[in-house]
Amino acid sequence: MIAGERHARIMSMVNERGAVTVLDLMEALDASESTIRRDLVKLDRSGLLSKVHGGATRIRDDYVMHDQSFVGRQSLNMPQKQAIAAYAAKLIEPDDFVFIDGGTTTECLVEAIAETHATYLTNSLPHAQRLLAKGCRTLLPGGMIKPVTEVLVGAETVNAIRRYHFTIGFWGTNGAGLETGFTTPEFTEAAVKQISLEHTVRPYILADSSKFSKISLITFADFDDATVVTDRLPAGEGAYRSVGNVVEVEEQ
Numbered sequence: 001m002i003a004g005e006r007h008a009r010i011m012s013m014v015n016e017r018g019a020v021t022v023l024d025l026m027e028a029l030d031a032s033e034s035t036i037r038r039d040l041v042k043l044d045r046s047g048l049l050s051k052v053h054g055g056a057t058r059i060r061d062d063y064v065m066h067d068q069s070f071v072g073r074q075s076l077n078m079p080q081k082q083a084i085a086a087y088a089a090k091l092i093e094p095d096d097f098v099f100i101d102g103g104t105t106t107e108c109l110v111e112a113i114a115e116t117h118a119t120y121l122t123n124s125l126p127h128a129q130r131l132l133a134k135g136c137r138t139l140l141p142g143g144m145i146k147p148v149t150e151v152l153v154g155a156e157t158v159n160a161i162r163r164y165h166f167t168i169g170f171w172g173t174n175g176a177g178l179e180t181g182f183t184t185p186e187f188t189e190a191a192v193k194q195i196s197l198e199h200t201v202r203p204y205i206l207a208d209s210s211k212f213s214k215i216s217l218i219t220f221a222d223f224d225d226a227t228v229v230t231d232r233l234p235a236g237e238g239a240y241r242s243v244g245n246v247v248e249v250e251e252q
Contacts, residue, residue, distance in 0.1 A: 003039070006031065006039055007039060009028065010025060010029070010036075010039055010040070010043060010049075010056070011048060013025065013028065014056055014058050015058055018057065018058050019052075019055060019056070019057040022036050022037065022040070022054055024055070025039075040056050043056070044056070077208045077209075077210055077231075080208040080231035081104060081105045081108045081206075081208055082108050083231050083249050083250055084105060084108070084206050084207075084229050084230065084231055084249055085105065085106075085109040085111065085112040086112050086249075087247070088109050088112070088170055088204060088206055088229055089109055089112035089113050089115070091168060091204070092118050092168060093115065093118065093168075094115060094117035095117075095118070095167075096118040096119070096168050097118070097119050097121070097164070097165070097167050098118050098121070098166060098167070098168050098170075099120075099121050099122070099161075099166040099168075099169035099170070099199075099200055100120060100121070100122040100124065100131075100169070100170050101123070101124070101170060101172050101192075101193060101196070102123060102126075102149050102150065102151035102172070102189075103124070103149070103171075103172030103206075104172070105207070106124070106127065106170055106172050106206060107126065107127060107130075109170055109206065110122075110127045110130045110131060110134075111130065113136070116134055118136070119136075120136050120137065120138050120139065121138075121140070121141070121161075121166070122138070122139075122140065123140070123143070123152040123153070123157055123161075123192055123196075124150060124151050124152075125145065125150050125152070126150055140152065141156070141157045141160035142156040142160050143155075143156045143192075144156070144157075144188075146186070146188065146189065151189060151192070152192075153186075153188035153189050153192055154188055157192050158191050158192060158195050161192065161195050161199065162195055162199070165199050165200075165201075166196070166200040166201065167200070167202065168201065168203075168204070169196060169197065169202070169203050169204065170204050170206055171193055171196075171197060171204070171205050171206065171221075171226070172206060173205055173220075174214065175211060175214035175215045175216045176205065176207050176213075176214065176223065176228065177212070177213055177214070177223065178223050178239060178243065179223075180219060180223075181220075181221055181225070182205055182207075182219065182220055182221045182222075182223065182225075182226070183214075183215055183216035183217065183218060183219050183220070184216050184217070184220055185216045185217045185218070186217075186218070190218040190220040191220075193221070194220040197220065197221050197225065197226060202227075203225065203226035203227070204226055204227050204228070204229055205221075205226045205227070205228045205229070206229050206230075207228055207229070208230060208231050209231050209232055209233060209234050211230075212230070212233065212234055212240060213234070223245075224243065224245060226245070227245050227246075227247060228246045229247045229249060230246060230248055231248070231249060231250045232248045232249075232250045233246065233248060
């Protein structure tokens with residue numbers, strides 16, 4: 001049996017049962033233990049299942065385990081992101097010192113910005129280039145470039161941002177929940193999000209409706225630490241509306 005066929009059979013068993021053991025897979029696929037373990041490692045790294053001791057489990061739909069590439073996320077929910085961005089861009093005043101996080105929703109924000117007299121700091125290389133093209137006064141912190149999301153991260157980035165005090169800021173998130181707060185899958189990016197949000201007077205999370213009740217690995221802020229701008233809350237999520245810090249920008 002070729003690798004692709006084995007992988008398809010493994011995923012079918014995991015999705016049907018929720019969890020399988022290495023022994024289950026060896027018997028079902030007539031494959032060696034080393035072959036099955038190699039397959040599980042590859043499927044885990046691809047984000048298709050979760051490799052655990054002795055086998056594998058299905059990834060829960062509400063968990064976000066890995067970052068997608070910046071390019072891979074650009075076309076997702078684009079009308080919603082643009083509506084969120086159009087609202088957020090109007091919040092920026094000429095005297096503001098603005099922090100802009102990396103991500104595709106904040107990319108839409110950068111495209112929507114008309115206020116060129118404010119000062120902007122971003123840890124996103126693509127965002128910095130677009131802000132410069134608009135004629136905006138733009139700062140970048142130091143740090144290491146994270147290839148997947150094209151943002152600057154690490155201790156140097158955190159220490160640079162720690163010196164600043166922003167009047168307004170905008171962040172993306174992989175998940176948003178009342179109990180779990182705002183979450184992201186990677187430690188170094190979470191550290192940058194956390195310190196920049198803590199140093200901002202008026203923080204805004206820009207999150208389309210698909211991000212609600214999703215959970216990623218690391219919380220970078222509590223749900224009440226920022227105002228959330230979204231297109232609209234998903235059906236059945238009225239509890240978010242009652243907390244008072246969610247703005248829906250699409251007509252209901």
